[in-house]
Amino acid sequence: MRFNKLDLNLLVALDVLLKERSVTRSADVLNMSPSAMSNALGRLRDYFEDELLVQIGRKMELTPRAEGLQDAVRDVLLRIDSNVAAPPVFDPRTSDRTFRIFASDYTQWVLGPALMTLAARQKAAVRFEFSPQVDQPHRYLERGEADLLIIPTGFMSPDHPTEVLYRENFVCMVWRDGALAGGKLNFERYVAAEHAVMQPAGGRGDAFEGWFLKRYGVTRRIAAMTYSFVTLPALLVGTDRVATVHERVARQVAGVWPLEIVPTPVDIHPMEQAMQWHQFRANDPGLTWLRGLVVAAAKLMDEV
Structure with a gap:
């Protein structure tokens, strides 16, 4: 598919190239040969009339044009994934989806047992991948690297939906x-x-x-x-x-x-602990299930 003479498949390659900053690593991520990835980079350079990635010493760095494209490309792909590519229904018992949750060890300690208990009761086949709390966590939502943030409300972005889960003294x-x-x-x-x-x-x-x-x-x-x-x-x-x-x-x-x-x-x-998800993914059925599970876990956690 093309848009304004750009092969939209190249956007996926561009997204990975801008993140990995390496033709070889990008080829591995997309299961392509290095020569095919190099060819994709060449076509992208022709289209944007910019080098995008330049060799500086032993590393490849982004050009100013590439830095300007990084968030825009990720945003487009996230919209497509959320509104076009996402399955219309979700069954946690048969899904092999991995949910990536950014939460501190404190959150995993107090909320994790109830969350795992409820998932097991539903015989959910999904996987949970927890990552540590980071600086500017909303950036990971926007890059599609996190499905859910569970953090204090004071650290949340005003640009995405939130729901308070509980309060902590x-x-x-x-x-x-x-x-x-x-x-x-x-x-x-x-x-x-x-x-x-x-x-x-x-x-x-x-x-x-x-x-x-x-x-x-x-x-x-x-x-x-x-x-x-x-x-x-x-x-x-x-x-x-x-x-x-x-x-x-x-x-x-x-x-x-x-x-x-x-x-x-x-x-x-008291600290307000809340969850946040990307605004484009509010109707993702899998994420809707996960959010419901987290809310239920917050109600159950003091009993587990």
């Missing part, structure tokens, strides 16, 4: 044999103490509680840092440190490690 945790245990953790002791914190991978930004605490003008003395919400409390054992933790995680790990839960000395508003 925060508490503090301390080692039960430490100096901070057995009494009220007031503001002065909290600020003076050493803290263990979660820092998103790559050092980009703060976790929700860190961002919120900064609004109070609180500067914490950070003694230990981890990329994981779930393992954060473990860094308190044998120390006089404190960590500000999701309440659901705290209540579960308090029975595993010798830790004590104490109220936060500052008022931290």
Whole structure:
């Protein structure tokens, strides 16, 4: 099929080339020979009258024209996939679809068991692929690399639909044999103490509680840092440190490690955890099923 003299099949090749920035890797992704992919790149260069990919040292880099095309091409292909190529019906018992969900280890810890339980009850044959929370997660929706985001509402894009799933409170945790245990953790002791914190991978930004605490003008003395919400409390054992933790995680790990839960000395508003999907895929029957499953899991998760 052609549009304005462009073979639309070449858009798929262009999309992969712009992502992989390699003729060889792109050929592997599309199960083509390198020579066929090289030929496709040549035709694309002729059509756009631009090199698109240029060799700089040992790498291929995008030209300014190619960078401008990247989002537009992905957008067109996503529209086609969502509105034309998607099957009109979806049966989770027979589908071999893989759903890609971007969610933190905290989300997988508290919501994952209920989600897997409900999928098993429906005898769903689908696969779930969880990826870690990232900077600018909406970009992964727009590139078609994520089917669903499950993240706090404050990190969501205003350009795509969202649905709040549940609210999460925060508490503090301390080692039960430490100096901070057995009494009220007031503001002065909290600020003076050493803290263990979660820092998103790559050092980009703060976790929700860190961002919120900064609004109070609180500067914490950070003694230990981890990329994981779930393992954060473990860094308190044998120390006089404190960590500000999701309440659901705290209540579960308090029975595993010798830790004590104490109220936060500052008022931290509950976190709203929500899911977000691409606006073009609102009517995707498979994604509609997944969203319903996640909503049901959020209602069930405190019982599993």
